[in-house]
Amino acid sequence: MLVHNVFFTLEDSSPAKVDGLLAACQKYLKDHPGVVFFAAGKVGDEFARPVNDRMYQVALHVVFTDKAAHDQYQVAPDHLKFIEENKPNWRNVRVFDSYCS
Numbered sequence: 001m002l003v004h005n006v007f008f009t010l011e012d013s014s015p016a017k018v019d020g021l022l023a024a025c026q027k028y029l030k031d032h033p034g035v036v037f038f039a040a041g042k043v044g045d046e047f048a049r050p051v052n053d054r055m056y057q058v059a060l061h062v063v064f065t066d067k068a069a070h071d072q073y074q075v076a077p078d079h080l081k082f083i084e085e086n087k088p089n090w091r092n093v094r095v096f097d098s099y100c101s
Contacts, residue, residue, distance in 0.1 A: 001036065001064060001065060002064045002067050003064075003096075003097065003099070004062045004064065005095070006094070006096075007094045008021060008057060008058040009055055009056045009057060009093070010090065011090070017089060018058060021058045021086055022042070024082055025040035026040065029062065031078075032072070032073045032078070032079070034066065035063070035064060035069070035073075036063050036064065038062050040058065041058070042059075043057055055092075056094070070097070
C-alpha cells in the first residue's frame with residue numbers, strides 16, 4: 001500500500017477557511033479508485049508537545065492499494081479541480097508519501 005499524507009498551511013487560517021478546505025477534501029478526494037482509507041482533519045490544539053510539528057491547519061491522509069492507484073489519483077479530474085479551487089489559499093503544502101504493509 002502507499003500512504004499519501006498532505007499537510008496544508010493556509011494564508012487565511014480562519015475557522016471558515018479551514019472548514020472550507022476540509023469540505024473540499026471530502027467533496028473531491030475521498031471517492032477515488034484504489035483508496036482503502038481516507039481522512040482529513042484539523043491540527044489538534046491539545047497536541048502541543050515539543051516534538052509535535054504544528055505548522056499546518058489541515059491534514060489529509062489517503063491510503064491507496066498501490067502506487068498505480070496513487071498515480072491515477074494525481075491526474076484525476078476531481079483531484080485537479082480540488083487543487084485549482086483551493087491552491088490560492090495555500091501558503092505551504094508538504095507531501096509525505098511512503099509505502100506501508
